[in-house]
Amino acid sequence: MKKTLPLIYALFITTLLFSQTPCNNGFAGAYPCNDYDLLANIPVSVLANTQGNPEGSDIWGWTDPTNGKEYAIIAMTNSTAFVDISSPINPIFLGRLDTAAGTSYWRDVKVYNNHAFIVADLVGNHGMQVFDLTRLRNVTSPPVTFTADAHYTEFGSAHNIVINEDTGYAYIVGTSRSGPYAGGPAFIDISNPTNPTNAGGYANDGYSHDAQVVTYNGPDTEHIGKEIYIGSNESEVLILDVTDKNNVVKLSEITYPQIGYTHQGWFTDDQRYFILGDETDEQGYGFNTRTLVFDFNDLDNPILSSTYYGSTPAIDHNGYVLGDKFFIANYRAGLRVLDITNISAATDAMEEIGYFDTHPESNGTAFNGAWSVYPYFSSGNIIISDIERGLFVVRKSGTLNTSTFKTKETITLLPNPAINQTKISSKEGIIQSIKVYNTLGKVVFKSNNINLKSFVLPTKKLTTGLYLVKINNTTIKKLIIK
Structure with missing residues (x-):
């Protein structure tokens, strides 16, 4: 008698590795979509150390400068996973680096000078792990368990890490509120990646949840060439000049109506506008996904320029700008892609032009689904980290040259x-x-x-x-x- 496929496995099919599933009639397999195809999905159960109940969190990418290969780096509850996505419909899970101390639902990673830098929140003695990404070239029998190349322990827990690749400084944000910087950013010189050195910090304006740091080249000529820190500080946006680490200068701060939790933001490429997400305003005030645009024409006097409301009540999380597009990891609504070519307008400054929904169950106001997104690969492939479903690789519809991946067939x-x-x-x-x-x-x-x-x-x-x-x-x- 023919056996019936158990329900648990039937459901698992929708979260296991798919490859090159086009977006047709609003769906790519089980996933709602608009103009973005599914190339691959690797579940949490493959990526993470299986101890406990692992979930996905942050994500970043690395391109090998010697051969152009692209890699996804996915932070998990108890480890960090490395995946070769140079053939995006045939990704290879290379292995993982286990946590330095305990489990954390907030593990974050950034890349500088071919090294990954990893921090974790609410884990008192985790510090910062440093991993040499060039080691991924030599993995012959994956998956393997990696060890860190350096472990910096002059701080314990941190919510996130920000890196200015122009200067070789890392900014550790969301450090302990009882620590020396009271939750403000710690500065670390990582110009020698495996020998990080303490460069001080800033403790005068409260807890920094997330930030972006740039070598400024925007419209405010007074500050061109300076190192500018834009902090998302729970209830305000904070702008600092951190050029001199021993003499940080506060330029300005700005609030906005109906604050929930000032979470994360990103500059437009011309450094004129800053696009901000508030993580709890949808829950607190009942409106659809809200994204705020600030005009930073004058860094000493920023103003709220416009407000965008999305098509669903889902909570917005991490968002990044690439050219004329803003890519948001929108929790239960998945990846949302906004056209920002009209960003200077007071109304209709942004328009949704595509999406890939990694959480097909609903678009509700809750903390499931897409945590973060990395849209910066030169190939055009986009990686998404989903809390429950792991790594997704997607791409704008109609742009994949399938002949490149003939070996899959x-x-x-x-x-x-x-x-x-x-x-x-x-x-x-x-x-x-x-x-x-x-x-x-x-x-x-x-x-x-x-x-x-x-x-x-x-x-x-x-x-x-x-x-x-x-x-x-x-x-x-x-x-x-x-």
């Missing part, structure tokens, strides 16, 4: 679904190794040194459900056992 599994066995065949090249993972990321079958163009995989002892089959440590296929 050269390996087949037949039959699939399978009962007693399935034949893995390669049209080009030799099958050297095979690993089979269950939905918890555990290896349930492996075979090395195969050196054949086809291999019969015995499946009789596998329980009913969904599995990932990794061939030659590069290609991943879904296999259903019925």
Whole structure:
């Protein structure tokens, strides 16, 4: 008698690794979308250390300067995962760096000089982990467990890390309110990434939840060439001149109506406008996603320029500007893409032009779904970290050259679904190794040194459900056992 696929596995299919699922009629597989295709999805159960109940948090990207390969760096509750996405419809999970101390729902990462810098909140002795990303070039048998290349411990917990790549300074924000900077930013010289050094901090204006720091080249000629810090400080936006770390100058602060929690913001490319998200105003006041635009034409006298309201009541989280677009991780509404070419206008300054919703259950006002987004790969691929569903790789519809990824179609599994066995065949090249993972990321079958163009995989002892089959440590296929 034919077995029925259990509900848990049927549901899991919607969160497991998909590849190149186009956005058709408003959906890419199970995910609502508009003009953005799904290239791949790797779940939390694969990315994270499986101890406890891991979730996803921050995300950033790195491009290898020697070969142009692109990598996703995903912060998890208990670890940081590294994924090769240079073939975006065939990503390779390379391994993870476990937490330096305890678990945290707020683990954040940034990149400078081919190194990742990682902090965690509410973990008293975590400090900052430093990881040399060039080590990812040499991973031959993924996944592996990495160790840090340096561990800076002159602070304990922190909510986020900000880096000015022009100057080689990291700004640790959301440090302990009882620490030396009372929650304000700590300054660290990371010009030598594996030998970070303390450069002081700023404690005069309360807790900095998030920030952006730039070498200023905007319209306010008085401050050109200075290092400018824009802090999202819970109930205000704070602008500091941090050029001289021993003599920080406060330029201005600005509030706005109906403050919930001043969370995070980003400059436009010309450094004229600053786009801000308030994390709890949707819950507190009942309106749809609200995004505020400030005119920073005069850094000493910023003004609120316009307000945008989205199409859903979802909470906005992290947002980043690239050219004439603003990419927001909008929690339960997923990634939202806004056109900001009209940003100087008092009304209709931004317009939604696309989205990819990683949380199809609802667009409600709650803390699930898309945590953050990284839109800065030269390839045009965009990575999203989802709290429950892990890593998503998406791309604007109609822009993927599928011929680049021909190798994905050269390996087949037949039959699939399978009962007693399935034949893995390669049209080009030799099958050297095979690993089979269950939905918890555990290896349930492996075979090395195969050196054949086809291999019969015995499946009789596998329980009913969904599995990932990794061939030659590069290609991943879904296999259903019925």
